[in-house]
Amino acid sequence: MRAFLIAGSIIIAVSMVFQKRFKILNALLAVNTLRKLAVTVSMNMPYVRAKILPAILGRSAS
Numbered sequence: 037m038r039a040f041l042i043a044g045s046i047i048i049a050v051s052m053v054f055q056k057r058f059k060i061l062n063a064l065l066a067v068n069t070l071r072k073l074a075v076t077v078s079m080n081m082p083y084v085r086a087k088i089l090p091a092i093l094g095r096s097a098s
Contacts, residue, residue, distance in 0.1 A: 053060065065071045078084045 065074065078088075
């Protein structure tokens with residue numbers, strides 16, 4: 037019975053976070069330090085950098 041309650045609680049928590057994910061993301065990115073950290077981490081990923089930088093700089097992706 038205890039395992040059922042724990043599993044049910046986890047499922048409910050995950051579904052609530054999934055439903056509110058954009059509000060949570062906006063609240064986190066409103067913090068200047070977290071926003072800078074997110075940009076730094078994402079720009080260190082080659083795939084993200086290759087997709088985003090050409091769109092920002094107006095160049096065609098190759």
